[in-house]
Amino acid sequence: MASCASVLAGGGGLSMDWEVVIGLEVHAQLNTATKIFCGCPTAFGAEPNSHTCPVCLAMPGALPALNAAAVDKAIALGLAIGAELNRHSVFARKNYFYPDLPKGYQISQYELPVVGKGTLTVQLADGVEKVVGVTRAHLEEDAGKSLHEAFIGQSGIDLNRAGTPLLEIVSEPDMRSPAEAVAYLKKLHALVRYLDICDGNMQEGSFRCDANVSLRRPGAAYGTRAEIKNLNSFRFLEKAIEYEIIRQRDILESGGQIVQETRLYDANRDETRSMRSKEEANDYRYFPDPDLLPLVLDESRIERIRDILPELPDAKRTRFMSQYALTVYDAGVLTAGRFLADYYEQVAAGVDGKLAANWVMGDLLGALNKAGIEIEDCPVSAEKLRLLVQRIADQTISGKIAKEIFEEIFYRGGEVDAIIDGRGLRQITDVAAIAAMVDAIVTANPQQVADFRAGKDKLLGFFVGQVMKASQGKANPDQVNAILLERLQKS
Amino acid sequence: MAFDQDTVRRTAHLARIALPQTEIPAVAEQLERIMGLVEELRAIDTMGVLTMAHPLDLDQPLRPDTVGNHDQRELLMASAPAAEHGLFLVPKVIE
Structure with a gap:
């Protein structure tokens, strides 16, 4: 199996085989003109907080209004991966506190996402195809940005990005090597760009990836996983998983246990490190958002998107x-x-x-x-x-x-x-002109001609080279070959 | 479900509610009663009943994707306790 081979290649000299199990969560920023719940523009690089309004700043009484284009782009992805499109989906509040999330909750989807199970077929380096399951894809809003460097003892908050539509695409834990994970991510990246639902800019964070990584004995139940964040390139995804395989293997082989946690990949040090000590940080207390009604997809909407799929x-x-x-x-x-x-x-x-x-x-x-x-x-x-x-x-x-x-x-x-x-680069195809050049070269090199006729076939290359040089590279190589052979055979 | 004092403390922390130590036993008792009601509801057979996400029997209307908001930063930031260079300022947060 490629999976075991990769672990062996990464670690070297393993006493026992481990199989790595990888699932990816991808956040694709949808390239709509406006935010998901308000009419603020989503353009990147504007003055801080100039793209905000009472809705995305969470002013009391402001209510969300769902963007039709975000829904249509989610449908397009669902159709492209042959997924179930849930005719009835629900927005939920994911509760946590962080200054770049002004409401104190993120509007997301939980129990009923808009896109259900689908598949993505990826091509591996050895030409083999692999079908990776997609568990779901759901609509949600992005958070703002915190700037820590510019202020002493304070953080600056820019909420331009808050409310930008995201499609979170969650895979099944189907990948068995870093290379498979990279192949899946590349395929998904190509797909969102083909569909024109996301610009795919990983540097600017429009296409972000988290990886869930665990090890197990082949055939055994899944092991405890670590979630690695901050993977903003294909290369970092590969490196982070390779690092994580070795880290987890070393813990398991020395009798330890993997702690389920979030880890951050540090590209400068090429390592992952634990990100949150607060274990309750993942208790999000989801509940349906009373500010939004259920999202209902009707057949005409779905068919309209199907008709314009590229x-x-x-x-x-x-x-x-x-x-x-x-x-x-x-x-x-x-x-x-x-x-x-x-x-x-x-x-x-x-x-x-x-x-x-x-x-x-x-x-x-x-x-x-x-x-x-x-x-x-x-x-x-x-x-x-x-x-x-x-x-x-x-x-x-x-x-x-x-x-x-x-x-x-x-x-x-x-x-x-x-x-x-x-520059007079036109190819010389005039037989007489080429023959004249060939004859000149043959005449000038009697020793090589004799050697060739005595069986040194390799000398043909020498003659071709000489003629091409004499023609400044312009003689037709096929004709040069043919005429040379004819002249050299003559005795 | 036993709503012990640790669970109350944890829940209060998640909601960022400063709950005085002296009030914890009383809150635990109240939450216990609420959970009792939830347990009663959970005992009802709801197989085949579609989850009700909203009490109104309506679908979510959709908004066309056209920019409707213009820069009102000065006005919107006027009520911020601290702001500089167009940024809201908050006590330092580092993950």
Whole structure:
């Protein structure tokens, strides 16, 4: 099992096998224009407390009014994961005291969430698919932010974020390795962006993840779990779980017991540490919120959302495999994000799908990665890359020259055809011209010719290299090969 | 259910109610009586009865997602005991 292997890999020299059990809770900020219970804007980065009103500041007598767009986005997620949509769901108060929660409770959903059981199919590195259960997804409001640094002995509170709609998506404890947890989170991240229900910005906290981690002997009952918070990147999720596996294993193997608690991941130290000593902090005393009526979903609302659902990652991957003759791996990479998938399709329009895929996945993603740029901000438009690939396909330029042109347009800009003509990069396909270059090289290297004819086949590479050099990389490599072989066979 | 004094103290703490030590026995007795009523209700067979989340037989109306509030920070913060640079100030809280 991958699960045991990962524990072994993480710890090394284990005397007995442990299986790690992981469940994830993801908070996705819904990208609505306004907050979930009031008409304040949700835009990030405004002046502190400028996006507040009596409702989200919890002024006495202010009442919540539910945002239709938040409900529709929850429905979209539910449909995308094949979940039960509860026609009747209830908002509840989750009671706790913290200054960034002005009401003294968070409006959430408890016993009856809007989205019930569903599933998410994730692709693992070895090509295996795994179905991860989603327990539920419920609507709730975000809290504000506390700023501790600027004031001595005091904290500053900014309630702009208070009341921003969140969809909390809770998985079943179905994952059995850090890699599976990362694959699930990446898939969910791609899905919310495909659906356009969340911007997925992990740095700004729009897409946050908590992990429940426990160990058990394979086949035994679940062990006691620790909840790890503050995982704002895929990498941190992986590292935090790896750390937690070793921490829990060491405790269990020395005869200790795991304490059920909340732990905070500290990326600087690459460790998790206990977050709350107050064990009663988790006693939230939920009860139905009397300020809100039950949320009823009617069929027409659900069908209206179903009608406008975009093509989802799994369907797109399957289509890419058949339409562009791509491998499951290539199709998976290219459909990981909606923007990348759209970009690829524009490049592949009218040219060979596999050639387009090689360029997008190799040169383009490589250059973006090196420059630290996201595909959304790519300096080379899809149309420009399509033209470049087109020029290889129609034999105007060689693949090698294309790489040079790509470097040029990626870092300095310019137009593909203008660069080809301006620098005389057009490929030489004239047989007579290539034959003349071949003959010159053959004549100039009699010893290598003799050696080749005596059986040193590897020397063909030398001749090809010489001819390409003489043509400044512009000779058509296939023609060079063919003419060279013909000339060298002659005795 | 036995509502002992520790449970009263814990419940008061969760609700951030400062309950004087001398009042705890009396509050425990009152809560015990309330819980007695709850126990009576729990004994009723409610199988197949939909949970009533609200006494009104209405559905939640929905609001269109359009910005309707404008910056009224000065007005809204006027009643805050302490504020600076547009932030509410509270005694230091560190998790």
